[in-house]
Amino acid sequence: MHLFQHQQIKIYNSLTGQKETFKPINDSHVGMYVCGPTVYSNVHLGNVRTFMSFDMIFRYLKHLGFKVRFVRNITDAGHLENDADEGEDRIAKKARLEQIEPMEVVQRYTVDFHNILNKFNFLPPSIEPTATGHIIEQIELIKDIIDNGFAYKINGSVYFDVHKYNESHQYGILSKRNLEDLIHNTRELDGQSDKKNPQDFALWKKAEPQHIMRWPSPWSDGFPGWHLECTAMSTKYLGEQFDIHxxxxxxxxxxxxxxxxxxxxxxxxxxxxxxxxxxMLIMNGKKMAKSTGNYILPEEIFTGNNKNISKAFEPSVARFFMLQAHYRSILDFTDNGLLASEKGFYRLIDAINLLDDIKPSSTSTFNVSEWKQKCYDAMNDDFNSPILIANLFEAVKYINQIKDGSASITEEDLSTLKETINTFVFDILGLQNVSKESADTDKLSGAVELLIQLRHEARANKDFALSDKIRDQLAEAGIFLQDGKDGTSFTTN
Structure with missing residues (x-):
């Protein structure tokens, strides 16, 4: 019997504005789609936070025994600047600025995206489709919308007719916006576009002569609208109706x-x-912005190479920091917050590593089965990771009391505690068992390797005084260099 038959999940549904009991369309299967990155620059930390929340949700659903098909796309075409219907494609603009092919931009930043997510210990999605790989599906979708009378063609472009749609449907049902208000708040721009109404949005855009990314269609050589790609890819792989978006x-x-x-x-x-x-993610109480310097790239967290943080942090520490906030709450990214999370993270890991040395006794002074259900209850309540983490620290306190001799645990409870805490920390929260010592050793190795490289350069430049100084000062710090035929190594004995 699967765990999901014993656990009832409630999800906050943005469509209804309330928590609802989760009932998948097919009993043991879940279809989940998440909008992925537009790959024209290094992935933004705020996006990483969003993807991390859904990685945790994916992990929990899998843990409960659901067969999850998780689709997360790559936007590699059709996303215009400022999410507009006019202007330049973000990827094409980057390609023009760097004088390379658009697909070189896509490849570079898709690789960066995957590298960053791997460092944060993400599970890969079941399917990762690209917009450019689904042009045919998007064209077919546009044909259906035109045939049903909800789109119009003009000068080689195709636009969705929002006003016509609103006669029989409710445009604004998700964002709780009223079309009348949208009309009232839209500025009229001279020669704005070929659209009948400013609220209409592009399904297909005719490419201007200078536009690099273009594909043939029944209407023109052009490119699809940004909104269209997700409809095409989500329904292709998950069906016309699916569980979670x-x-x-x-x-x-x-x-x-x-x-x-x-x-x-x-x-x-x-x-x-x-x-x-x-x-959203903010930083030091303000919106992240490159222009003000109130900004950090994920890679800079791991290197410490950013003026907004005082040192480098392990990926699992940063992951733990982000999961300490509920996915629906604003998270303020600060150096103090990271430093506090680092202490908490290592307390948690140290307690887990103590479990192997604990000797069971005849009684338990802690109700382990009740605690275990509290962990599930937290995740079942709209994936409440901060409450789950608070429950995990109850167990940390108990583990430390057993070690001190002021509490006891039976063999059966010890086995349950071990299995449960490992499952929630590593399988569901996706943290990694990094001890403070190994993290510090890794950082020390990196620093010493850099000094060895500088010493090699000094010797190559015949600056033997600097070379000897590096060797001697490392020795004074208890780090001894050994030159051999395979290069230079070091010991700390």
Missing amino acids: GGGMDLKFPHHECEIAQNEAAKGKSPVNYWMHAN
């Missing part, structure tokens, strides 16, 4: 709103049962 809060309008409208217009069905939105 996730993304950042900033995607609710217009991106996710448009996805609902496109699916209703093409297939006559609302595509998703549970819409989930992760909240």
Whole structure:
């Protein structure tokens, strides 16, 4: 019997604005789609936080025994600047600035995206489709929307007719926006576009002569609208209706709103049962912005090479820090917050590593089965990772009391405690068993290797005084260099 038959999950559904009991369309299967990155630059830490929340959700659903098909796309075309219908494709713009092919931009930043997620110990999604790999599906979807009377062609472009759609459907159902208010708040721009109304959005754009990324279609050589790709890929792999669609809060309008409208217009069905939105990440109480320097790249957390943090942090420490906030709450990324999380993380790991040395006794002074269910209850309540972590620290306190001799545990309870804490910390939260000593050793090795490299350069430049100084000062610190035919190694004995 699967665990999900004993655990009832409640999910906050953005569509209804309330927590609802999760009932998948197919009993033991879950279809989940999450909007992935637009690969024109290094992945933003705020996006990493969103993807991390859904990685945790994916892990928990799998742990409960669901067969999860998790689809997370790569946007490698059609995403115009400022999420507009006019202007330049973000990837094409980067390609023009760097004088390389757009697909070189895509490859470079897709690799960076995967490298960063691997360091944070993400599970790969079941399917990772690209927008450029699904142009045909997008064209077919546009044909369906035109045939059903919800889109119009003009000068080689195709636009979704929001006003026509709103006559029989509710545009704004997800973001709780009213079309009348949207009309009132839209500025009229001279020669804005070929659109009938400013609220209409592009399904297909005719490419200007200078536009590099283009594909043939029945309407023109052009490219698909950004909103369309997610509708095409989610429904291709998960069906016309599926269980969960996730993304950042900033995607609710217009991106996710448009996805609902496109699916209703093409297939006559609302595509998703549970819409989930992760909240934003701020830094030092303010919005992250490169222009003000209030900004950090994920890689800079691991190297410490950023003025906003005092040192380098292990990926698992940063992951632990982010999961200490609920995915629907704003998280303020600060150096003090990371430092506090680092202490908590190592307390947790140290307690887990103590479990192997604990000797059971005839009685338990802690109700392990009740504690175990509290851990499940936290995750079942809209994936409440901060409450789960608070429960894990109850166990940490108990483990330390057993070690001190002020508490005891039976063999059966010890086995349950071990299995449960390992499952929640490593399998569900996705943390890694990094001890403080091994993390410090890794950092020491990196620093010494750098000094060895500098010493080699000094010797190559015949600066033997500097070479000897590096060797002697390392020796004074208890680090001894050994030159051999295979290069230089070091010992700390």
